[in-house]
Amino acid sequence: MAENKHFIHEIIDEELKEGGRCYGKKVHTRFPPEPNGYLHIGHAKALEIDFGTAELYGGLCNLRMDDTNPTKEDEEYVEAIKEDIKWLGHDWGDRFFYASEYFEQMYGFAVELIEKGLAYVCELTPEQMKEMRGDINTPAQSPFRDRPIEESLDLFKRMRAGEFEDGSMTLRAKIDLASGNFNMRDPVIYRINRLPHHRLGTTWCIYPMYDFAHPIEDALEGITHSLCSLEFENHRPLYDWVVNNISVETKPRQIEFARLGITHTVLSKRKLRNLVETGLVSGWDDPRMPTLCGLRRRGYTPNSIREFHARNGVSKVNAVVDFAFLEYCLREDLNKTANRAMAVINPVKLVIDNYPEDMTEEFEVENNPEDPNGGTRTVSFSRELWIDKEDFMEEPAKKYFRLYPGNEVRLKSAYVIKCVGCDKDENGNVTCVHATYDTESRGGNTADGRKIKATIHWVDQKTALDAEIRLYDRLFTVEAPDLADVNYLDFVNPDSLTVVQGAKVEASLANCKPEDRFQFLRVGYFCADNKDFTPDHLVFNRAVSLKDSYKPE
């Protein structure tokens, strides 16, 4: 948790003091997704703020599906949303709700407004209403504004009864047709729509609008703080108008914060959906997607995502955070928690010329040097090994200190070896590296105490397993593919996925399960794919590479 309280918590602190709006009350928030898509890292920010605020103050946070528009919502998203929230580690207890549970009460409040002369049935069609909306200098108009209360009451009842066509009538709040804030120009609060609702079917043919429904949902649930994103600031006067003009005891307060942006990706539902539908990614859970299910499949931990948001803070500035910062948070978490393993992604054969052909030894290797209780595992060693192509150079570049003829390196946890040459094919490609080992260096330490600069990873050919490795990189080549004046699809990174077949991994990896995460030593953090990994077909996704400060000159 960040040491400095952000502005929302400062406000709450004030309200909790004696005489404050919430003195003696329990802080109660809510997370209200619309079930029409998958949750992404931006939603996770709201999740952290909503659930995190409740946790911080010893309060509660409700999970509520905001399903007031049957044309967009679907039950299929509900379970996925719950699953993602649970995965992140948040608990809504028994407080799971649907906005649609309150439709009857909302209807009652609408009637109350009509009776008070604060709402009226308007017969303008959408087109007419648009024409009569007015502009900055001209007030809106509605010829039905002064309709008698009884008449509105009757018409509203008949709207509910299904007597009128979709779109032919609305219920409007009577507020201010000349307001500079267009949300206050007699906003529509009910519309007619005969599409079946995902839960209630055809029970209703009229549905409340967000601006009317949301404050009621909050008030009915006893929400003290309704935290939402900046674009709803303009709606706050209407939110307050609703809670102040209907008969509810609790008056929740809406506070807005800036939503999250991240470089090298897009976060709008429309654009994400487009990536899926055009096949540029394999689905909503493609490991390149910023969706929670995508990040999960990629290898991100709930902890790293929560830490990312906690460290970013909360403000009202439209922020675009470096993708590198998300990666940093992941590395930081996985460095402490992920077991190490050896995997050779681009293998080349290494032969220890002076090692007996039929001999095999076993070495103990620590699972995680960062974790004293991490334990050890056993790896086998024999004359022929796999090492990474990048760890050998026949003619070393400046400052290169791995394997090259005449140079010594340490094979992690095994022996110190000295390169004696290599074999090449007719095209000059290295096919095999030759070395001799120091028989006095078992475990990796030299008998005479001489320092060995480089340590490289390796896998025994006798026990190595084949694996498919999916190397992921950022989805877009530019920082801001989301800018209004560019077509984001033009900047999809053609190299965002590289599939490597025939990588060689240590035998212990046969026992791992989908979603197990590892640091492949000196390479990066990898995660067993949660869809395609099987014991017979090992598939690992690269979550993030290790930092690499080696810069060839």
Add this chain to the structure above:
RNA sequence: UGGGGUGUAGCCAAGGGGUAAGGCACGGGUCUUUGACUCCCGCAUUCGUAGGUUCAAAUCCUGCCACCCCAGCCA
């Protein structure tokens, strides 16, 4: 020319009259059986801008500029 917001380093972000926290990125060094990690050092004479008030201004006042949101019977 309306209403609502926001401007502190390349990116986040504290600080709200007493002389610019912290993190990421970046550069250098240290350590190292991972060129990772750790640790250390460096990185805003200045807070969108111009004035004003004050012994003292990122903080208070005034003007200006830039950017974001708003004219769905979407949320």
